[in-house]
Amino acid sequence: MNEQDLISRLAAQFPRSPRQSNTLFGCDAEILKLGAERWCLTMDEFSPEEDLFTCESPERLGANLAVATLSDLLACGARPEFFMQSLVLPKAAKPAFADGVTAGIKRILSAAGCHLCGGDLGSAKNWRFTGFAMGRASKGGPLTHKLSTGEYTLWVTGQLGDANFAAFKGLPTPAFELRLAEAKALRPHAAACIDTSGGLIDALWLLSGQNPRLRFELDLALVPFARELSGDAKRTGIPAGAFLLGGAGEYELLFALPTDIAAGALQKIKKAGATRIGGAYPSKEPGLFFLRGGSPLSKMQKAPPCPREFAAMKAYTSAVLAAARELFGK
Template sequence: MSDETCQRPGEFELIARYFAPLAGPGGLGLIDDAGLLRPGRGYEVVVTADALVAGVHFFPVDPPAAIGWKALAVNLSDLAAKGAKPEGFVLTIALPRDWTEAWLDAFAEGLGRLAKDAGCPLIGGDTVSTPGPLTLSITAFGVVPAGRMVRRTGAKPGDVVLVSGTIGDGALGLKVHGPDQPGWVAALDAQERGFLADRYLRPQPRHALAKVLQQHASAAMDVSDGLIGDLGKLLKASGVGAEIDLDTVPLSAPARAALMADPALAELAWTGGDDYEILCTAPDGEVFTLVGAAAEAGIPLTAIGRIVAGPGAVRYGGKGERPASGSSSYSHF
């Protein structure tokens, strides 16, 4: 056993040193058995949870600050899609036995940076040791005015389908960042490769859209498992179909460069996941205001189609073709 392992802090010192500085008032100094949230009168609490496992959701050698950032980002993305303002989160971290203070310090820095940016402080959790891989679980809490949470179930025929930001960067970034880089990566310059890798490592949750969606969207969810697969989930929940023009799906300049090097990557961009953008629908009369308000928040929204009658039926237009059956979404199992 190394000297560093022998001298590592115990659980309570570890919490005090690395996680108490991230806690908000509801964390009660992280010295109690639970945290405390006080939603305002007339508000409801929205709850979401995600688990990340080394070797499954990220590479064990990924920068620890990026792992901390992403662990919270995927939860904030869910809250944003529901129109919820972040209020706090709890963290459970199962550390492998070879963890180091340097790793934990960087992890806490990345986690804390996003928590501060989003106004979502730590309010509690648990820290344990495991003989298995590093495992993280975050449960995040947000608030919305009573009855105003944006569900998946509200899309109606005639509504416009929109998506935030750009699609495909996360899936392409995984290929760029991973150990077995495909040949098309060599066609990208360093800036393009860096952009795509960062989009995979540090997704940008669209919490700035929460209030805008709450006021104008009829349905919404985040794009975590691929645009086409997640669209199918929204349509199923709402009992409707859609007409989608794949040529209008927004792509970043680096993603376009990748597709120029290998046009077959279009399918990966539509289905690969890890974008953490917002997929939403809105009535015609709300679209102009919705897009304008999103632009003021610094996040572009792009119309890519329209909701139609016919549960689950999707017609894809444009030069692209629908991905082959079975490849429309990332699967966790």
């Protein structure tokens, strides 16, 4: 059973709060009315077994954990304000490990103007981390995964594929970027937003499922791939698209802009570092489609391979590579 099916199965057992306005999978964070304001709340759990975050640099690990937790709030247009955590430390770890992880978390929270309010501490064989964050929705309302039946361009922050590249190659996890400036620039203008925590194609697949009347097109020639991918793809024959298909995401922001956005606003978003990668529009043939240089390539027929469905990393990697070759060619 994949992650979405399992979440749906568990969520069906509980009534939805009348104060909650988002649907299941309808937003990166949960949207609740608290008093007279709408707040966005998010919680994520991380472990080396599932998320494949490496810890050779405890400070980078801590920073990545904080970025990964806060990215859900940025994706729904909220400003992070409060943070809580449950940190499980390895029994064999020296005090320097806890100091490094804490320093990394502190650096990111300080940059975001977000305050740690408390949490819990545990001990086990391997590290684990659960982060909770909340912030008020913007005055224009939170960003969700839902689009009206208009026409949109699709954009993404940063470079893509390096987290999957590192996971597949057994390399150190790259440093994730906290996209505060980019989130501020897109917040007033985006029609929808989602982070790439499960990889770019997983995010696009979710958007497509939430908007079944729209045709989503991703042009691989426009994707800002991380530089280290190009040489490896040529050398090994692995399609670069495979590093978008795997579940190790970079926590970048994928968002949709109306095609009639003002030129000045669009320039600010470009200046913040976002890249246009495709579009979405009403179609009699909806779904998720891939292009290369404007030429049709393939249509995605099923969800990306889910790592939870495989007993071993090798089997999961093989499934991702097989899917990539089917979608993008050799």
